[in-house]
Amino acid sequence: MAVSTTWVFAESSEGKVATITLELLTKARALGGTVEAFYGGGDADAIAEQLGKFGATKMYAADAGDVLQGAPVAAAMAAQIESGNKPDLILFGQTYDGRDVAGRLSAKLDKPALTNGVDVSADGDKVTVQNAIFGGNTLVQTAFAGDGPFLALFRPKSFAAEEGGGGAAEVVKVGVPDTGTAGQSKVLDRHVEEHTGPKLDEAEVVVSGGRGLGAAEKYEMIEQLAKLLKGAPGASRAIVDAGWVPYAYQVGQTGKVVKPNVYIAAGISGATQHLVGMKGAKNIIAINKDKDAPIFSIADLGIVGDVHKVIPKLLEALQAKG
Amino acid sequence: MPPHMNVVVCAKQIPDPAAPGELDPNTKTLKREGKLILDDSDAYGVEMGLQLADKAGGGEVTLISMAPNSEVSGLRTALAMGAAKAILVSDEALQGTDSLGTAKVLAAAIKRAEPDLVLTATESTDGYTGVLPAQVAEILGWPSITFAKHIEVADGTAKVQRQTEEGYDEVEASLPAIVSVTAGVVEPRYPSFKGIMAAKNKPVDEVKITDLGLSADDVGWKGARQEIVDVSPAEERQAGEIVEDEGDAHERIVQFLEKLKVI
Numbered sequence: 035m036a037v038s039t040t041w042v043f044a045e046s047s048e049g050k051v052a053t054i055t056l057e058l059l060t061k062a063r064a065l066g067g068t069v070e071a072f073y074g075g076g077d078a079d080a081i082a083e084q085l086g087k088f089g090a091t092k093m094y095a096a097d098a099g100d101v102l103q104g105a106p107v108a109a110a111m112a113a114q115i116e117s118g119n120k121p122d123l124i125l126f127g128q129t130y131d132g133r134d135v136a137g138r139l140s141a142k143l144d145k146p147a148l149t150n151g152v153d154v155s156a157d158g159d160k161v162t163v164q165n166a167i168f169g170g171n172t173l174v175q176t177a178f179a180g181d182g183p184f185l186a187l188f189r190p191k192s193f194a195a196e197e198g199g200g201g202a203a204e205v206v207k208v209g210v211p212d213t214g215t216a217g218q219s220k221v222l223d224r225h226v227e228e229h230t231g232p233k234l235d236e237a238e239v240v241v242s243g244g245r246g247l248g249a250a251e252k253y254e255m256i257e258q259l260a261k262l263l264k265g266a267p268g269a270s271r272a273i274v275d276a277g278w279v280p281y282a283y284q285v286g287q288t289g290k291v292v293k294p295n296v297y298i299a300a301g302i303s304g305a306t307q308h309l310v311g312m313k314g315a316k317n318i319i320a321i322n323k324d325k326d327a328p329i330f331s332i333a334d335l336g337i338v339g340d341v342h343k344v345i346p347k348l349l350e351a352l353q354a355k356g
Numbered sequence: 357m358p359p360h361m362n363v364v365v366c367a368k369q370i371p372d373p374a375a376p377g378e379l380d381p382n383t384k385t386l387k388r389e390g391k392l393i394l395d396d397s398d399a400y401g402v403e404m405g406l407q408l409a410d411k412a413g414g415g416e417v418t419l420i421s422m423a424p425n426s427e428v429s430g431l432r433t434a435l436a437m438g439a440a441k442a443i444l445v446s447d448e449a450l451q452g453t454d455s456l457g458t459a460k461v462l463a464a465a466i467k468r469a470e471p472d473l474v475l476t477a478t479e480s481t482d483g484y485t486g487v488l489p490a491q492v493a494e495i496l497g498w499p500s501i502t503f504a505k506h507i508e509v510a511d512g513t514a515k516v517q518r519q520t521e522e523g524y525d526e527v528e529a530s531l532p533a534i535v536s537v538t539a540g541v542v543e544p545r546y547p548s549f550k551g552i553m554a555a556k557n558k559p560v561d562e563v564k565i566t567d568l569g570l571s572a573d574d575v576g577w578k579g580a581r582q583e584i585v586d587v588s589p590a591e592e593r594q595a596g597e598i599v600e601d602e603g604d605a606h607e608r609i610v611q612f613l614e615k616l617k618v619i
């Protein structure tokens with residue numbers, strides 16, 4: 035028996051399905067078998083059409099309410115599995131909620147979770163997850179042993195999201211078992227940080243700055259350049275930790291994974307943890323004053339120079355072009 | 357507010373991340389030889405724990421670590437910062453343990469310590485599976501709040517700012533609870549000379565898995581139920597053209613962007 039049913043843990047925000055969910059649905063389709071979504075939000079009907087378009091024939095909707103999804107959604111999944119709706123494989127994004135639900139479910143079912151996956155394949159009964167370690171220079175294939183359901187988490191941007199042309203997913207409302215205090219991490223309020231321009235992980239152009247900028251106020255150059263190129267500004271962890279820019283700007287292993295058409299790294303050395311977040315970019319431009327900086331080993335165009343000289347001139351040239 | 361706030365901080369001891377990682381050709385897992393150090397990510401939990409106990413006006417920080425070969429170097433660093441004592445789980449049977457197995461071990465050790473609050477990092481530097489905090493919470497039947505960038509404790513409740521894709525959520529859970537903290541939640545202190553001296557005499561309770569009521573089937577290779585089937589080098593990205601700036605390098609960038617029709 036190959037994979038006959040795959041579940042995808044679905045995430046959304048304000049009625050829009052998260053890109054990672056669409057990526058996972060697309061991959062689930064490629065594995066063959068039936069694809070179903072499992073959702074913990076209260077607006078299942080609003081997203082059933084989007085999920086269907088990307089391949090989910092059915093969506094289990096367990097309205098967790100205003101609490102963190104980990105415990106209640108894991109309990110709802112486990113209840114379905116116990117009642118006989120047992121998938122062979124459950125795919126999660128390596129996201130805030132994905133990690134909470136997968137971790138809880140793993141402990142509840144006493145099944146391992148394979149994390150940080152970048153690919154998955156099924157060969158008969160054998161399901162194998164691929165990981166990229168050591169900054170992406172080594173690929174590791176890990177197969178699940180024992181019985182399913184197999185739980186696997188994937189890094190964003192591991193798969194391209196493509197529509198499959200299906201109709202709206204059938205919404206199946208399912209109950210949320212009482213999880214006691216474990217399920218009572220109450221969300222009291224949500225703060226959404228203002229931002230303009232394209233999202234960092236969806237932008238066609240990303241301009242990132244690092245410690246080589248020298249001072250927090252120099253980050254303005256990065257923002258200006260990103261704006262002129264209709265892109266998004268990003269950052270290395272060094273300047274996020276230094277408090278120059280918010281965490282949301284961070285690119286890398288512990289930040290966002292980006293795959294833009296063009297990535298510009300300015301004053302960034304190219305540590306492996308940064309590279310894993312951006313080396314999937316189609317074109318990479320690096321500006322660094324040290325000709326031996328590791329970033330140059332993956333750059334299509336490397337400029338050995340001072341960011342304080344090169345970027346102001348670049349801004350001027352772009353402004354002149356209008 | 358409990359007059360005593362006892363905090364357990366999970367403190368992972370890892371190989372120096374500055375040294376390049378290497379896989380053992382036989383077991384295909386990360387080599388963990390030589391001296392281990394305190395995972396930087398856990399220094400935030402230690403500092404947060406110390407501050408919360410301090411604010412509560414009493415209580416202490418207990419470290420829990422699972423590590424091979426009775427390793428204590430990393431624990432000594434955290435003890436030097438001010439943690440009172442440590443429980444170290446070290447056992448031959450733990451070789452090859454996966455995240456769920458580790459969670460079972462840590463949860464059992466946490467039960468021994470009976471804390472009001474458990475702090476972990478959001479993910480470790482060497483394994484970074486990032487699911488362990490939720491696994492531990494589920495085993496204990498406790499609430500969890502992951503990705504905390506700010507924590508306050510009052511009246512038996514933890515109030516946390518939890519990082520999200522768009523900003524942060526204000527989340528509240530009753531104690532005992534487990535909270536995973538991001539880098540930057542607090543600024544970790546450097547151990548003082550006095551702290552380092554004092555740390556040498558602080559108690560480290562070393563236990564085996566059987567002391568925790570676990571069997572070798574729960575952990576190690578057997579417990580992991582996953583098998584590494586292949587390791588191969590990834591396709592390398594090739595370096596392109598490198599240009600020394602002589603005052604006109606910005607023109608090269610403009611040309612490059614024009615060629616791609618970005619401008």
Ligand SMILES: Cc1cc2nc3c(=O)[nH]c(=O)nc-3n(C[C@H](O)[C@H](O)[C@H](O)COP(=O)(O)OP(=O)(O)OC[C@H]3O[C@@H](n4cnc5c(N)ncnc54)[C@H](O)[C@@H]3O)c2cc1C
Pocket residue numbers: 243244245246247248269270271272273284285286287288289290300301302303304305306307308311321322323324327339340341342373480481482
């Ligand atoms: C577990 C873990 C997770 C991590 N996750 C991430 C992550 O998600 N993202 C991330 O980015 N990092 C991450 N890091 C940190 C990473 O290892 C590096 O420390 C970090 O990326 C370095 O940032 P940087 O390149 O800005 O700074 P540095 O490494 O200090 O590099 C600065 C560069 O600027 C150059 N420079 C200096 N002055 C100039 C100038 N005037 N003009 C041009 N160039 C100049 C220098 O030559 C140097 O190459 C992680 C680390 C760990 C241990």
Ligand SMILES: Cc1cc2nc3c(=O)[nH]c(=O)nc-3n(C[C@H](O)[C@H](O)[C@H](O)COP(=O)(O)OP(=O)(O)OC[C@H]3O[C@@H](n4cnc5c(N)ncnc54)[C@H](O)[C@@H]3O)c2cc1C
Pocket residue numbers: 146147148149150167366367368369386395397398420421422423453454455456458462475476477478479480481482483484485486487488489
């Ligand atoms: C490259 C690599 C990939 C791996 N992939 C997987 C995988 O996909 N699935 C899997 O099940 N296992 C995996 N493992 C094994 C896993 O890393 C170990 O089982 C580890 O003991 C627990 O996972 P973690 O550190 O990754 O947990 P994380 O969830 O990243 O840890 C979160 C926090 O928990 C605390 N913590 C974790 N371990 C300890 C400890 N030993 N002592 C004290 N506190 C601790 C720390 O505060 C830590 O920051 C992998 C290991 C490596 C080296």
